[in-house]
Amino acid sequence: MRSWLPFVLLTVLSWGTYIPTLHKGQVALGGSGVHAFLMVGVAYLLVAILIPGTMIARAGTWDLFTAGGAGFTLAAGVLGALGALGIVFALVNGGRPTVVPPLVFAGAPVVAVFVGMLYNPPENLPSPIFFVGIVMAAVGAGLVLAYRPS
DSSP states (O other), X not given: OOTTHHHHHXXXXXXXXXXXXXXXXXXXXXXXXXXXXXXXXXXXXXXXXXXXXXXXXXXXXXXXXXXXXXXXXXXXXXXXXXHHHHHHHHHHTTOOTTXXXXXXXXXXXXXXXXXXXXXXXXXXXXXXXXXXXXXXXXXXXXXXXXXXXX
8 A cells, every 4th residue: 555545544534524523513512613613723733733843843853944835834724724714604604514525525626736737837738538527526526415315
């Protein structure tokens, strides 16, 4: 097995359970998206700051930080937090935990590929099959939404 696949599986399982779990917590917090988002922030503090901060401190690799690297990764963190906030507000404003994820998780990979191509321009134009894949992602999300359990 490729060494990166377990991390992909971790992400799929984590992000796949994120929205339904967030919704359950938000409902338990009286429907407050702001309170739910604050708790997501606390979780980020625990997982995203304390663990790597400890690892970096132990390794003594603080010198790896560069202005460009810090700038892009801080921007990525802001984008991730804005995405989480968007999900919270979608749920607060009537989005269902069976509707929001298919839209997010079909749309985000397509956007990610285009942004990835912007940051790292490909040598060749994408194959027409690439665009068929985009259509298939939309059709797949539509099928999941149309036939989701009610």
